[in-house]
Amino acid sequence: MTDWTDPDTFAQALEQVETKEKGSCFEDFEEGDVIEHDPGLTLTQFGNEQWMGQTLNHDPAYWRTDAAEERGFEEPPVHPDYLTAATLGITVEDLSEKGGYFLGRTDVRFPGTPVYTGTELHVESEVVNRATSSSRPEYGIVSWRTRGKDAETGEVLCSYERTNMIPRREPVATDGSGAAAAEEEDDEPELPDEFIAPEGGYFEDFVAALEEADDENAAVAYRHERGRTQDDVTVASLPLATLNTAKQHHNVDVMSDSPSGDIVTYGDVTRSTALGHARSDEQTWREVGFDDESFHTFVAVGDTVYAFTRVLEAEDDASSDEAGTVTFEHIAFNQDDEPVYSGTRTAEIRKRSN
Numbered sequence: 001m002t003d004w005t006d007p008d009t010f011a012q013a014l015e016q017v018e019t020k021e022k023g024s025c026f027e028d029f030e031e032g033d034v035i036e037h038d039p040g041l042t043l044t045q046f047g048n049e050q051w052m053g054q055t056l057n058h059d060p061a062y063w064r065t066d067a068a069e070e071r072g073f074e075e076p077p078v079h080p081d082y083l084t085a086a087t088l089g090i091t092v093e094d095l096s097e098k099g100g101y102f103l104g105r106t107d108v109r110f111p112g113t114p115v116y117t118g119t120e121l122h123v124e125s126e127v128v129n130r131a132t133s134s135s136r137p138e139y140g141i142v143s144w145r146t147r148g149k150d151a152e153t154g155e156v157l158c159s160y161e162r163t164n165m166i167p168r169r170e171p172v173a174t175d176g177s178g179a180a181a182a183e184e185e186d187d188e189p190e191l192p193d194e195f196i197a198p199e200g201g202y203f204e205d206f207v208a209a210l211e212e213a214d215d216e217n218a219a220v221a222y223r224h225e226r227g228r229t230q231d232d233v234t235v236a237s238l239p240l241a242t243l244n245t246a247k248q249h250h251n252v253d254v255m256s257d258s259p260s261g262d263i264v265t266y267g268d269v270t271r272s273t274a275l276g277h278a279r280s281d282e283q284t285w286r287e288v289g290f291d292d293e294s295f296h297t298f299v300a301v302g303d304t305v306y307a308f309t310r311v312l313e314a315e316d317d318a319s320s321d322e323a324g325t326v327t328f329e330h331i332a333f334n335q336d337d338e339p340v341y342s343g344t345r346t347a348e349i350r351k352r353s354n
């Protein structure tokens with residue numbers, strides 16, 4: 001009788017059997033398709049605290065009842081970064097498990113916040129765009145509008161448009177005239193003469209710094225001191241806790257044969273870590289939204305995520321008299337000073353005077 005566990009026999013069997021594949025290829029998506037993501041996820045206190053703790057998001061309003069109440073919450077709410085990451089993690093099985101790259105995201109909004117732990121998420125995505133990659137014949141570029149809803153009430157809690165490179169079943173001919181080719185014409189960097197850092201983290205500090213910069217050829221821009229080296233928890237555990245099944249984060253065997261040679265950090269962990277560094281130098285009141293997010297290169301185990309902030313504008317208008325609204329550009333970078341993520345963020349920042 002054949003012993004199927006004999007290594008040579010088993011190796012032959014593995015070569016001959018069909019693999020039950022996971023995920024979808026570019027050709028499987030049609031504009032207008034709506035995909036309901038089966039896995040639900042209850043936003044638990046443990047999940048929220050694990051995410052916030054590991055990404056250095058230590059704002060007391062998300063940890064302590066008295067601090068939460070003082071900021072107008074009933075209790076410590078679900079952090080918007082964890083809500084965003086969970087809303088995306090659940091979708092990976094249907095949208096991007098086949099592989100490819102999470103390129104970027106825009107119009108991230110939280111119409112139903114604050115959200116409290118115990119809320120069950122139901123997530124759906126609509127294909128909003130499909131494009132040929134002019135630089136990578138083996139991939140297409142797909143964008144989806146995703147909505148994470150309260151499964152009980154149907155209220156939209158988190159919504160965004162995201163873009164991934166998705167493998168094609170059949171490569172197509174391209175002219176190679178894409179962004180990568182265009183970027184080869186190296187422009188001289190045009191930086192201002194001076195960089196100004198706000199004195200503190202209150203709304204008034206950002207306004208004062210912007211006014212000072214307005215009088216000079218200057219920008220309000222600074223770096224944050226903290227860094228977070230990526231380890232097995234940030235690279236593999238955090239995405240899996242959001243049901244993100246992308247092999248990039250947990251299958252070392254497959255990834256050893258990829259450009260990174262190793263598992264890579266979930267984009268939402270990279271960006272949340274950088275945002276955590278930035279928030280540690282400001283008096284955040286509420287998160288409003290995120291736009292123009294891009295992931296420039298991968299982050300792997302052993303890489304350290306740092307953050308740089310540029311203040312773009314400040315407006316004395318917010319959901320509470322206690323705050324004003326500030327728009328930032330945040331850039332996450334690694335130990336070699338390479339940008340790995342960038343995006344704009346609009347947040348309400350507490351006023352000093354109240």
Ligand SMILES: C/C(=C\C(=O)SCCNC(=O)CCNC(=O)[C@H](O)C(C)(C)COP(=O)(O)OP(=O)(O)OC[C@H]1O[C@@H](n2cnc3c(N)ncnc32)[C@H](O)[C@@H]1OP(=O)(O)O)C(=O)O
Pocket residue numbers: 092096097099100101102103104105132133134135136141163164165177178179180181246248264265266267268293294295296297298299
């Ligand atoms: C979730 C999830 C997975 C993850 O979280 S993976 C971790 C996060 N993502 C990454 O680590 C990707 C990091 N980025 C890269 O390594 C490089 O950008 C990449 C993807 C290798 C591409 O490098 P290139 O030098 O080829 O970059 P290009 O700038 O030429 O871009 C290639 C084409 O993509 C288009 N594109 C780029 N960014 C965007 C964007 N934000 N929105 C729309 N399109 C974008 C760009 O225009 C180029 O188009 P072509 O027509 O010229 O090919 C999960 O699995 O879901």
